[in-house]
Amino acid sequence: MHTSIENLLNEIESFGLENDNIVKEDRLKMKNITKDTGQFLTLLLKSSKVKNVLEVGTSNGYSTIWLARNFINSDAHVTTVEIDDRKITMARDNFRKANLQKYITLHHEDAGAFLKKQANETFDFIFLDSDRSHYVGWWEDLNRVLQRNSLMIVDNANSHREEVNDFIKLIQSSDNHDSLIVSVGKGVLIILKN
Numbered sequence: 001m002h003t004s005i006e007n008l009l010n011e012i013e014s015f016g017l018e019n020d021n022i023v024k025e026d027r028l029k030m031k032n033i034t035k036d037t038g039q040f041l042t043l044l045l046k047s048s049k050v051k052n053v054l055e056v057g058t059s060n061g062y063s064t065i066w067l068a069r070n071f072i073n074s075d076a077h078v079t080t081v082e083i084d085d086r087k088i089t090m091a092r093d094n095f096r097k098a099n100l101q102k103y104i105t106l107h108h109e110d111a112g113a114f115l116k117k118q119a120n121e122t123f124d125f126i127f128l129d130s131d132r133s134h135y136v137g138w139w140e141d142l143n144r145v146l147q148r149n150s151l152m153i154v155d156n157a158n159s160h161r162e163e164v165n166d167f168i169k170l171i172q173s174s175d176n177h178d179s180l181i182v183s184v185g186k187g188v189l190i191i192l193k194n
Protein backbone atom coordinates (compact mmCIF):
# COMPACT_ATOMS: atom_id res chain seq x y z
CA MET A 1 0.00 0.00 0.00
CA HIS A 2 1.15 3.55 -0.73
CA THR A 3 2.55 4.77 2.63
CA SER A 4 0.77 8.11 2.71
CA ILE A 5 -2.56 6.43 1.92
CA GLU A 6 -1.88 3.91 4.69
CA ASN A 7 -1.19 6.76 7.14
CA LEU A 8 -4.33 8.57 6.02
CA LEU A 9 -6.45 5.41 6.44
CA ASN A 10 -5.07 5.00 9.97
CA GLU A 11 -5.89 8.64 10.75
CA ILE A 12 -9.45 8.37 9.39
CA GLU A 13 -9.97 5.09 11.25
CA SER A 14 -8.87 6.63 14.58
CA PHE A 15 -10.97 9.73 13.99
CA GLY A 16 -14.05 7.60 13.23
CA LEU A 17 -13.67 5.39 16.30
CA GLU A 18 -13.14 8.37 18.61
CA ASN A 19 -15.94 10.41 17.02
CA ASP A 20 -18.45 7.56 17.18
CA ASN A 21 -17.66 7.03 20.86
CA ILE A 22 -18.32 10.65 21.70
CA VAL A 23 -21.26 11.77 19.56
CA LYS A 24 -24.76 10.74 20.54
CA GLU A 25 -26.66 11.58 17.37
CA ASP A 26 -26.65 8.70 14.88
CA ARG A 27 -26.40 11.06 11.90
CA LEU A 28 -23.09 12.44 13.22
CA LYS A 29 -21.40 9.03 13.51
CA MET A 30 -18.93 7.96 10.78
CA LYS A 31 -19.72 4.22 11.08
CA ASN A 32 -16.67 3.22 9.06
CA ILE A 33 -15.93 -0.34 8.04
CA THR A 34 -13.30 -2.17 10.07
CA LYS A 35 -9.73 -2.45 8.79
CA ASP A 36 -10.16 -6.18 8.08
CA THR A 37 -13.25 -5.42 5.98
CA GLY A 38 -11.08 -2.98 4.01
CA GLN A 39 -8.49 -5.75 3.58
CA PHE A 40 -11.23 -8.17 2.52
CA LEU A 41 -12.54 -5.73 -0.12
CA THR A 42 -8.96 -5.30 -1.32
CA LEU A 43 -8.52 -9.07 -1.76
CA LEU A 44 -11.73 -9.28 -3.78
CA LEU A 45 -10.76 -6.39 -6.05
CA LYS A 46 -7.13 -7.43 -6.51
CA SER A 47 -8.14 -10.96 -7.49
CA SER A 48 -10.63 -9.80 -10.13
CA LYS A 49 -10.88 -7.57 -13.18
CA VAL A 50 -13.42 -5.21 -11.65
CA LYS A 51 -13.63 -1.89 -13.51
CA ASN A 52 -16.68 -0.10 -12.20
CA VAL A 53 -17.46 -0.15 -8.49
CA LEU A 54 -20.58 1.36 -6.92
CA GLU A 55 -20.45 2.17 -3.21
CA VAL A 56 -23.71 3.09 -1.48
CA GLY A 57 -22.93 5.03 1.73
CA THR A 58 -19.70 7.03 1.56
CA SER A 59 -19.65 8.62 5.02
CA ASN A 60 -16.29 10.45 5.27
CA GLY A 61 -14.76 8.27 2.55
CA TYR A 62 -12.85 5.67 4.60
CA SER A 63 -14.17 2.61 2.73
CA THR A 64 -14.07 4.48 -0.60
CA ILE A 65 -10.32 5.00 -0.14
CA TRP A 66 -9.88 1.27 0.61
CA LEU A 67 -11.70 0.54 -2.66
CA ALA A 68 -10.12 3.20 -4.89
CA ARG A 69 -6.51 2.69 -3.83
CA ASN A 70 -6.60 -0.63 -5.71
CA PHE A 71 -7.22 1.28 -8.93
CA ILE A 72 -4.13 3.51 -8.97
CA ASN A 73 -2.66 3.55 -12.50
CA SER A 74 -5.65 1.70 -13.93
CA ASP A 75 -8.81 2.81 -15.73
CA ALA A 76 -11.07 1.33 -13.05
CA HIS A 77 -13.31 3.67 -11.07
CA VAL A 78 -15.38 3.97 -7.88
CA THR A 79 -18.74 5.76 -7.92
CA THR A 80 -19.96 6.52 -4.40
CA VAL A 81 -23.23 8.00 -3.11
CA GLU A 82 -23.81 9.91 0.13
CA ILE A 83 -26.81 11.96 1.27
CA ASP A 84 -25.33 13.93 4.21
CA ASP A 85 -23.85 17.40 3.44
CA ARG A 86 -21.23 17.35 6.19
CA LYS A 87 -19.96 13.88 5.29
CA ILE A 88 -19.74 14.87 1.61
CA THR A 89 -17.40 17.73 2.59
CA MET A 90 -15.28 15.40 4.75
CA ALA A 91 -15.12 12.71 2.05
CA ARG A 92 -14.10 15.23 -0.62
CA ASP A 93 -11.32 16.46 1.65
CA ASN A 94 -10.12 12.90 2.36
CA PHE A 95 -10.11 11.97 -1.36
CA ARG A 96 -7.96 15.04 -2.04
CA LYS A 97 -5.56 14.10 0.79
CA ALA A 98 -5.32 10.56 -0.63
CA ASN A 99 -4.78 12.00 -4.11
CA LEU A 100 -7.39 9.58 -5.41
CA GLN A 101 -9.88 12.11 -6.87
CA LYS A 102 -9.45 10.89 -10.43
CA TYR A 103 -10.49 7.37 -9.44
CA ILE A 104 -13.62 8.45 -7.52
CA THR A 105 -16.91 10.11 -8.48
CA LEU A 106 -18.84 11.30 -5.43
CA HIS A 107 -22.60 11.85 -5.78
CA HIS A 108 -24.39 13.97 -3.17
CA GLU A 109 -27.78 12.36 -3.47
CA ASP A 110 -30.30 9.93 -2.03
CA ALA A 111 -29.08 6.50 -3.10
CA GLY A 112 -32.58 5.32 -4.04
CA ALA A 113 -33.00 8.23 -6.48
CA PHE A 114 -29.46 7.70 -7.80
CA LEU A 115 -30.05 3.98 -8.44
CA LYS A 116 -33.26 4.67 -10.39
CA LYS A 117 -31.27 6.74 -12.93
CA GLN A 118 -28.55 4.14 -13.60
CA ALA A 119 -28.62 1.96 -16.71
CA ASN A 120 -28.91 -1.82 -16.43
CA GLU A 121 -25.69 -3.68 -15.61
CA THR A 122 -23.58 -0.53 -15.18
CA PHE A 123 -21.47 -1.84 -12.27
CA ASP A 124 -19.36 -4.98 -11.85
CA PHE A 125 -19.01 -4.68 -8.04
CA ILE A 126 -21.31 -3.08 -5.47
CA PHE A 127 -20.47 -2.29 -1.86
CA LEU A 128 -23.65 -1.58 0.11
CA ASP A 129 -23.15 0.18 3.45
CA SER A 130 -26.00 2.62 3.99
CA ASP A 131 -29.38 2.95 5.69
CA ARG A 132 -30.36 -0.70 6.10
CA SER A 133 -34.10 0.03 6.25
CA HIS A 134 -33.96 0.75 2.49
CA TYR A 135 -32.15 -2.38 1.32
CA VAL A 136 -35.25 -4.43 0.49
CA GLY A 137 -36.77 -1.45 -1.38
CA TRP A 138 -33.51 -0.77 -3.25
CA TRP A 139 -32.92 -4.43 -4.17
CA GLU A 140 -34.67 -4.37 -7.55
CA ASP A 141 -32.49 -1.48 -8.74
CA LEU A 142 -29.31 -2.74 -7.06
CA ASN A 143 -29.75 -6.06 -8.85
CA ARG A 144 -30.65 -4.36 -12.14
CA VAL A 145 -27.52 -2.17 -12.19
CA LEU A 146 -25.18 -5.07 -11.25
CA GLN A 147 -23.61 -7.05 -14.08
CA ARG A 148 -24.01 -10.81 -14.19
CA ASN A 149 -21.20 -12.88 -12.63
CA SER A 150 -20.48 -9.95 -10.32
CA LEU A 151 -20.40 -9.49 -6.57
CA MET A 152 -22.37 -7.30 -4.22
CA ILE A 153 -20.95 -6.98 -0.70
CA VAL A 154 -23.12 -5.84 2.20
CA ASP A 155 -21.67 -4.76 5.56
CA ASN A 156 -23.21 -5.25 9.04
CA ALA A 157 -24.71 -8.68 8.30
CA ASN A 158 -23.80 -9.82 11.84
CA SER A 159 -23.64 -6.56 13.83
CA HIS A 160 -27.19 -5.55 12.75
CA ARG A 161 -28.65 -8.92 11.75
CA GLU A 162 -32.18 -8.00 12.79
CA GLU A 163 -32.09 -4.96 10.45
CA VAL A 164 -30.81 -6.91 7.45
CA ASN A 165 -32.67 -10.15 8.04
CA ASP A 166 -35.49 -9.48 5.55
CA PHE A 167 -32.90 -8.51 2.95
CA ILE A 168 -30.87 -11.67 3.60
CA LYS A 169 -34.03 -13.80 3.26
CA LEU A 170 -34.89 -12.05 -0.01
CA ILE A 171 -31.44 -12.85 -1.46
CA GLN A 172 -31.54 -16.44 -0.17
CA SER A 173 -34.91 -16.99 -1.87
CA SER A 174 -33.52 -15.98 -5.28
CA ASP A 175 -32.64 -18.70 -7.79
CA ASN A 176 -30.31 -16.29 -9.59
CA HIS A 177 -28.02 -15.49 -6.67
CA ASP A 178 -25.56 -17.34 -4.47
CA SER A 179 -24.79 -15.83 -1.10
CA LEU A 180 -22.79 -16.35 2.07
CA ILE A 181 -22.20 -14.41 5.28
CA VAL A 182 -18.57 -14.34 6.36
CA SER A 183 -17.35 -13.26 9.79
CA VAL A 184 -15.10 -10.43 8.71
CA GLY A 185 -15.47 -7.18 10.64
CA LYS A 186 -19.14 -6.54 11.36
CA GLY A 187 -20.18 -9.53 9.23
CA VAL A 188 -20.17 -9.33 5.46
CA LEU A 189 -22.88 -10.69 3.20
CA ILE A 190 -21.44 -11.75 -0.17
CA ILE A 191 -23.93 -11.99 -3.04
CA LEU A 192 -23.04 -13.37 -6.46
CA LYS A 193 -25.40 -12.52 -9.31
CA ASN A 194 -25.37 -15.52 -11.66
Ligand SMILES: C[S@@+](CC[C@H](N)C(=O)[O-])C[C@H]1O[C@@H](n2cnc3c(N)ncnc32)[C@H](O)[C@@H]1O
Nearest residue numbers: 031032033057059062063083110111129130131
Ligand atom coordinates in the same frame (compact mmCIF):
# COMPACT_ATOMS: atom_id res chain seq x y z
C1 LIG B 1 -22.36 3.01 7.59
S1 LIG B 1 -22.18 4.62 6.96
C2 LIG B 1 -21.06 4.38 5.62
C3 LIG B 1 -19.65 4.12 6.07
C4 LIG B 1 -18.66 4.07 4.94
N1 LIG B 1 -19.01 3.07 3.96
C5 LIG B 1 -17.30 3.73 5.49
O1 LIG B 1 -17.06 2.56 5.82
O2 LIG B 1 -16.46 4.64 5.60
C6 LIG B 1 -23.70 4.83 6.10
C7 LIG B 1 -23.80 6.12 5.32
O3 LIG B 1 -24.96 6.06 4.48
C8 LIG B 1 -25.47 7.38 4.38
N2 LIG B 1 -26.87 7.30 3.95
C9 LIG B 1 -27.96 7.00 4.72
N3 LIG B 1 -29.07 7.01 3.97
C10 LIG B 1 -28.68 7.30 2.71
C11 LIG B 1 -29.38 7.46 1.48
N4 LIG B 1 -30.71 7.31 1.41
N5 LIG B 1 -28.68 7.77 0.38
C12 LIG B 1 -27.32 7.93 0.43
N6 LIG B 1 -26.61 7.80 1.58
C13 LIG B 1 -27.28 7.49 2.70
C14 LIG B 1 -25.30 7.95 5.77
O4 LIG B 1 -25.32 9.36 5.77
C15 LIG B 1 -23.96 7.36 6.19
O5 LIG B 1 -22.89 8.25 5.95
